[in-house]
Amino acid sequence: MGRFHPHGDHDHEHEHEHRGVGDHSGYATGAERITVLENILGENDRIAAANRAELAGHGVRTVNLMSSPGAGKTALLARTIPALANRTRVGILEGDIATNIDADRLAGLGADVALVNTDDGFGGECHLDAVMVRSGLDQLPLAELDLLVIENVGNLVCPAEFDVGQDARAMVYAITEGEEKPLKYPVMFRAVDAVVINKMDLLPHLDFDLELFRANLARVNPHAVTFEVSATTGAGLDGWVEWLIDTAT
């Protein structure tokens, strides 16, 4: 009761629809239907909004970086952090189901790195939610940052469903994943502002149709900006780095 209802424009909190004989007596079954009309992710979204406000209060812009496992998020960041040096102050929030392998890989490159393992409790979560990001923010010197990149858990499904308080969403897509991925995971590809097309150095060795991939992407998200890069060789990173700096300012 007394909760803010973000959805629906009903002007009272509950509709009570009494059903069945005897309901109005207040005895018998007391059966009734209560209208709820609450977004299931409403609590997550409220915390995400608080994260966003706190980050904005420190002048930090935030990118939620997502991909399937092995697409190259960490490798891309290992190339990106040095390229951002002296231009923008960057922090990384690493989400991993377990281990600090990725966080260790990025430590020492010039960014502040916070690690949030998502395996608390039963099974481990397949995504970062707003509460997990909230706990990671406490590990970072927000007052000293311009840009925060949240490296989400590798997964093309769940992370797209959870707002964590970012200003922009980006994903890394590897050309080894096949051209049809935007159609198989439309929610993810639709959710992002930018797609980094990675592993372009492998193009000569693959039976990969880049134009078909672009056409599939355009079917679900005609407005995403794209960058063709190789995190291994460092080729093509300039556009991505400039996009991050634009996002941070």
Place this chain on the structure above:
Amino acid sequence: MHELSLCNAIAATVDEHAAGKRVDVVRLRVGHFRQVVPDTLQFCWTNTVAGGPLDGARLDIVAVPAVVVCRVCGGSTELDEPMLRCAGCASSEVDMVSGEEFMIESIDVSDRPDTGAA
């Protein structure tokens, strides 16, 4: 497996609205553009509420079709595949007007046998 955390979120909201009454049915509206597997959600729900105050509450999932409206010709298209395109003029300048719902619509409650009317 984010269905498990979704069930926890659903249970918390339902618990609050039920205000101590027995919950018989929880009615959800789930858009086709949501990546929720109904069978998995049902399975997780049963496990989430087992032994607690919501034990026995049935999850009733109402599927909401994905519909886009074309900015060019104004036509409305119900999508049966995830391609955001107008069936009338083939434009991809479309806005999704339904299919992203993920909400608790209503719950059916009744008095618990031992407590009487609240």
